[in-house]
Amino acid sequence: MNIIEIFSSISGEGLRQGLPATFIRCAGCNLQCAWCDTPESQGAGTGMSIGEVVSAVSAGMPRYVIITGGEPLLQKEELTALLVALRDAGYCIEIETNGTLPFTDVQEFATVSMDIKCPSSGEESDVALLADLRPEDSVKFVVMDRTDCLYAQKVIESHDIAGTVFISPVWGGNYREIADFILEEGIEARFQLQLHKSIGVK
Template sequence: MIVSEIFRSLQGEGKNQGRPCTFVRLAGCNLRCAWCDTPYAWNEGEEMSVGEVLDRVWLLRGAYICITGGEPLLQREDLLELLKKFKLHGYSVEIETNGSLDFREMQPYASICMDVKCPSSGERSDLSLLSAITAHDSVKFVVADMDDLLYARAVMGRYRIGGEVFVSPVKGSDCRAIADYIVSENLPVRFQVQLHKVLGMR
């Protein structure tokens, strides 16, 4: 598999925000979001076997793993093998995905965080996949402006989402305006700034 990087940090977003985490960032992405903060992961990476990834993760210690990208589901076969190994060794795993590829075969082995693409990203997710989100999973809307918030609200009104929903402002956007709208409209979401960026961590 092609791995961009493996490192330890705090989980900066989602339902495990603040937890120490080992990140496995896979290389390659099928989208080009306007505000992507890891464009180096689109193409740059190191060829590693599943066993080599396991060894690197073991050396870093910690039982909670986040597999991110890029888009990890582009390496479906290797990813599934890796997930099975992680489960065998007792790791708790979360996958961050852009919601453009079917993740259902991964759900027995990992929690899914589906990052639904809003208009400001210039990309789109497959919203039909929202029906597969369970209480074990979560959904994230990264928003830059009111158009994004209205889009997120419309999606939540149209689709039943079985997991917790997060709204996270793009770095540099008006966080207070976004928070005020969530409060005034009583949206069924959790507002969340990206903790790792606040702290200056990866």
């Protein structure tokens, strides 16, 4: 697999926010979001075998693994082999994906955290993939402004989403404005700030 880095930290967002986790950051992405906070993931990364990745993960303490990127699903064959190895080793796994590639064939091994790209990102996700989310999965809308909020609202209200819905402001944005929008519009979503950035960790 092509890997940018493997490290342990506190999970900063999603269903398991606040839990210790080991992150596997995969190299390569098929999008270039305007507010991407991990531009290094666009690079080629370092080639690692599945065994090397599992060994690096096992060197840390957390039993919860988050596979992120970049876009992990670009390496589907290697990713599947890694998921089998991690599951067999007893790890709880989550995959973060940008909502552009099908993910049903990895749900046997992991929960899915899907992004829906909003207008300010300059990119677009495939909202049809929302139908494949299960109750144990989640979807996240990263929003910059009211335009993004209105887009998120439209998608949420026009799709039957089984998983947990998060609305997460772009770091440094107007958090109160976005929280007020959720309250005023009665949107069924969980407002969530990026904990890892608040406490100054990866």
